[in-house]
Each structure stands twice: as C-alpha cells, then as structure tokens.
Amino acid sequence: MTEASILSAPLAHSADKSHKAIWAASIGNLLEWYDFGVYAYLASLIATKFFPGxxxxASLLAAFAAYGVGFLARPLGGIVIGRRGDVKGRKAALVLTIFLMAFGTIGLGLVPSYESIGIWAPTLLVLLRILQGVAAGxxxxTxxxxxxxxxxxxxxGFFGSFQQVSTAGGSLLGSxxxxxxxxxxxxxxxxxxxWRVPFLLGAVLLVVGIYLRQNVEETPSYEASKKAVAEQPAVAGAPLGLLAFGFTIFWTVAYYTLLAWMPSFTQRFAGLSPSQSLWSNTIGLVAMIIAVPLWGALSDKxxxxPLLMASAISIxxxxxxxxxLMSxxxxxxxxxxxxxxxxxxxALYSGAGPxxxxxxFPTRLRSxxxxxxxxxxxxxxxxxxxFIATWLIQVTGSPVAPTYLYLLPSAVISLVVIWKLSETSGRQLG
Structure with a gap:
C-alpha cells in the first residue's frame, strides 16, 4: 500500500483509546488556559501591585499591556513547539507545553510586588508572561x-469541540x-x-495533566504520516497557515472581548461590583461550555x-x-x-472551529x-x-466603541475566509 493510500484510508479508532486521548488532552489544555487566562480576571489588582501610579x-493599561506581551510570544511557541509536534509527535510537544506553562504560572504567584523589589517586579512579570505565551502558542x-x-x-466536530470545552473550562475555572x-x-x-492564590493553584492540575499525557498513545494519523513529515519542507504549509490566520481573527477577538475584557467593562460601565462582574462572566462561560459540544455535534450533521458564519454575523x-443596553x-x-x-x-464558532x-491541513503539516x-x-x-478595547474607549469617549471599531471588522474578515473554504465535515483527514 502506498503512503498516499495509507493516509487516505479510514483509521481505526477504538472508543477506549479515543476517549482516553481526548481526556488527556482536555485536562492538560484546561490547566494551560486556566493558568494563562486567570491574569485577566485579576488585572485590576495586578495593576496596583506591579504598575502603581x-x-x-494608566495602571490598568500597563497591566493589560503585560497581558498582551504573553500573546506576542505565542507565535514563537507555535513555530517551535508546533514543529516539534510534527517531527517528534503530538505527545512530546504536549508534555513540553505543560511544564513550561506550570513554571510560568507558579512563578507569577511567587514574584514579589513593585513595593518590594521595584522595577524588577514588572520585569519578572513580563518575562513569566512571555514563557506562558511560548507554552500557549x-x-x-498541538x-x-x-x-x-x-x-x-x-x-x-463533536470530539474536536472538547478542545474548546477545555479551553473555556480553564477560563471558567479561573473566573x-x-x-x-x-x-x-x-x-x-x-x-x-x-490575588496570588489562583496562580499557585495551577500546580494542582500539573500532576494530573502529566500523568494522563504520559499514558496515552500517539495519534494513528501521525504514525501513518511520519515519513511524509520528514520529507516535506516545513514552509510548504505557509498558504494554509494564512487561511488559519484569517479564520482565527474573529474567533480570538470575540473570545477575548466577550470574556477576558468583559469583567472590566461591566465594572466600569454596567454598574456591577467586582464580585458580580466575575460571577456574571462565570455564568456566561458555563453557558458556552454547555453549548460548545452541542454545536460541535451539529456541525457533523x-x-x-453554516455554524461559523451564523456566529460571526450574529455577534x-x-x-x-x-x-x-448594558452601559x-x-x-x-x-x-x-x-x-x-x-x-x-x-459557542457556535467554538463548537465547529477546532x-x-x-x-x-494535511497531517504532516497540521501541528x-x-x-x-x-x-x-x-x-x-x-x-x-x-488593551485595545480600553484604549478605544479612552480615545473616543464611548464605552461601546470596541464593538463597532474592533469586533465588527474582525467578523467581516473571518467571514470572507470562511466563505472561501470548502465544506470539510465527514471527509477523511489528509
């Protein structure tokens, strides 16, 4: 049998192995997004401790800027660790990310404040956010x-939706x-x-994530494509990576505007107390987590x-x-x-999106x-x-400026990409 026929042939997925693999990836993913996201919910306190003024x-903007620096490191993690996932295997890459993220998060819980060590406090904070960003990327x-x-x-669609269930679950846990x-x-x-406690609690899930990831097998698709990975130039997937870039723009803007930034908005402009804003955000996350696998399963049918476009247009x-109305x-x-x-x-986008x-992508270039x-x-x-949402409000004087100057344009860009993509549900992976 040729390599092409191996890759196109249906792969056997036993129920037990599939469930164990999904569970392992979900637990580790939940840990990493809890660790990476909890910063946003405590941004006002971090601003006071590390960027006093x-x-x-201005202090909140500085705290959100440090939050954003972690994201700047994510492409580096995507390239380096993603390539490791294609060359050495998905498991090897996932175990590496969980170690890096845990180190960065525990470090954030232990780093002294500005009052104790001066400028070294925000410096260390930014360095740890960069480490977290590499891991998240x-x-x-992978x-x-x-x-x-x-x-x-x-x-x-259904199984892949648990990637977003665990991602939102990490945000939910942090919130x-x-x-x-x-x-x-x-x-x-x-x-x-x-404020330190949520960061230190990140260590609790580390043991669980490592145990599960060390006790699952490599994916059948990867095992079948090992030779193709070695022979294929890494740059071959650049045009497809550009499609993934455009596909993600609305997804990420909506996620971080409607979830990570929302507690700050509802405190400042909707009259909620700090605890009310966090509980309201938590309720919204619960609704999303419940809906994601339902929409994921629907995308298989x-x-x-249709689901991706409905999400972008409606939001x-x-x-x-x-x-x-809220303001x-x-x-x-x-x-x-x-x-x-x-x-x-x-959840419409997050269910069908993964x-x-x-x-x-073909398997050899996917990670x-x-x-x-x-x-x-x-x-x-x-x-x-x-940061951009806070800045737009400051510049325009309108608390709703981010919705039409940032969220709406992002939806238009991703809609164009989705329109150009062919329907892929039910097809065999390449």
Whole structure:
C-alpha cells in the first residue's frame, strides 16, 4: 500500500483509546488556559501591585499591556513547539507545553510586588508572561491536532469541540476561583495576598495533566504520516497557515472581548461590583461550555460553515446594541442574560472551529502551521483585545466603541475566509 493510500484510508479508532486521548488532552489544555487566562480576571489588582501610579486607567493599561506581551510570544511557541509536534509527535510537544506553562504560572504567584523589589517586579512579570505565551502558542494547535486525529471521521466536530470545552473550562475555572476569592476575602486581603492564590493553584492540575499525557498513545494519523513529515519542507504549509490566520481573527477577538475584557467593562460601565462582574462572566462561560459540544455535534450533521458564519454575523451585528443596553441600563439581572446569550453565540464558532481549522491541513503539516497561523492571529488581534478595547474607549469617549471599531471588522474578515473554504465535515483527514 502506498503512503498516499495509507493516509487516505479510514483509521481505526477504538472508543477506549479515543476517549482516553481526548481526556488527556482536555485536562492538560484546561490547566494551560486556566493558568494563562486567570491574569485577566485579576488585572485590576495586578495593576496596583506591579504598575502603581496616580492614574488608575494608566495602571490598568500597563497591566493589560503585560497581558498582551504573553500573546506576542505565542507565535514563537507555535513555530517551535508546533514543529516539534510534527517531527517528534503530538505527545512530546504536549508534555513540553505543560511544564513550561506550570513554571510560568507558579512563578507569577511567587514574584514579589513593585513595593518590594521595584522595577524588577514588572520585569519578572513580563518575562513569566512571555514563557506562558511560548507554552500557549504550542499548546493550542498541538492539542487540537491530537484530539481531531483521534476522532472518528464522522464525529470530528463533536470530539474536536472538547478542545474548546477545555479551553473555556480553564477560563471558567479561573473566573470562578477569582469570584470565590473576591467574594470571601476582604478587598485588602485580596490586594495583599489573595490575588496570588489562583496562580499557585495551577500546580494542582500539573500532576494530573502529566500523568494522563504520559499514558496515552500517539495519534494513528501521525504514525501513518511520519515519513511524509520528514520529507516535506516545513514552509510548504505557509498558504494554509494564512487561511488559519484569517479564520482565527474573529474567533480570538470575540473570545477575548466577550470574556477576558468583559469583567472590566461591566465594572466600569454596567454598574456591577467586582464580585458580580466575575460571577456574571462565570455564568456566561458555563453557558458556552454547555453549548460548545452541542454545536460541535451539529456541525457533523449540517457542516461547519453554516455554524461559523451564523456566529460571526450574529455577534458582529448584535454586539453594539447589546453593549449599549448594558452601559445605559446596567445591573446584574440584565448583564448576566446578555453574557449567556453571547456565550451561546460564541459557542457556535467554538463548537465547529477546532474541526474546521484542523481540516484545512494535511497531517504532516497540521501541528506546525495550525499552531503558527492561530497563534499569530491571537497575538496580533486577541491578546491585546482588552488593551485595545480600553484604549478605544479612552480615545473616543464611548464605552461601546470596541464593538463597532474592533469586533465588527474582525467578523467581516473571518467571514470572507470562511466563505472561501470548502465544506470539510465527514471527509477523511489528509
């Protein structure tokens, strides 16, 4: 049998092996996105501890800038660790990312504040965020490839959706822990030491993630494509990586605007307290997590493109009126249902997205170029979304400016890419 026929032949996926593999990747992914995302929920406290000043907005901008620096390192992780995933295997790359992320997160929980060591405090903070960024850059594409390649062809949408379930689950865990601490500790206790706890808790999941990842097999698709990986120039996937880049722009802008930045918006403009904003965000994340696998399974039946387009169009058009409503009326009873609604709409993209973006690539190029294209888009458009949103509000004086100056254009760009992609649900992986 030729190599081409091996790659095109249906691969056997036992239920036990598939479930174990998905579980292993999900746990590690949850850990990494908990670790990477918890910073955003504690941004106001981090601003005070590491970027003190007379202007609270300037301090918050500095904290969000440090948050964004971690995203700038993600393309490096996507290239280096993604290539490792194509050459050495998905497992080897995933174990590396989890070690790097854990080191960076525990370090953030231990680094002294500006009051103790001066300028070294924000310097160390930025360096640790860069380390986290390298890990995150390699994690997303490699874990997505791992899940998709272990999925039966007719259920890739459903199985692949657990990549986003675990990603959102990590954000949910971070939001929930921040909300619990904010609700149970005094404001002074949170400022003194409470903000460190979520970072230090990241070590708890490390053991679980490593155990599971060391006890699963390499994907059948990767094993079948080893020779092709060695013979294929790495640059061959650049045009496909560009498609992944455009595909991701709306996804990342919507995710980091509607989730990571939302607590800051609802505190400043919708009249919510710090704990209310975090609980409202947590509720929206729960709705998203529930909806993602449902939409993923639906994409196996009706195709990826209808769901992706519905998400981009609905969020692009509805963000401005709904944000305007929150800024004028406010209150938890209004904000929480809107966040649930946004969570369900974003789940349309997140449910179909992992399978759709994976199916752009052949197996021999998938880890490298999916990681690189995705990470570049997240670095440029997603990581700085909280910073850009805060800056747009400051410049325009309008609390809803990010919806029509940033979120809507991103939806248009990704819609163009989706329109050009062919439907891939049900097809055998290349």
């Amino acid at each position: 007379n202007d609270p907005t 390699g994690e997303w594409g 874990s997505t490839a791992f899940m998709i390649e272990w999925s039966p062809p007719h259920r890739r 929930a822990i921040a909300a619990i601490l904010t609700s149970s500790l005094s404001a002074q206790a949170m400022l003194d030491w409470g 009706v195709g990826r493109r 692009g058009l509805l963000a401005w009126p709904l944000f305007t 004028k009326a406010g209150g938890l009873m209004l904000v929480a249902p809107i966040q649930i609604f946004f969570g369900i709409l974003l 399978a759709a973006i994976s199916e752009i 490298t170029w999916m990681s690189t294209g995705y990470s570049l888009a997240v670095a440029i458009f997603g990581g700085f979304a909280p």
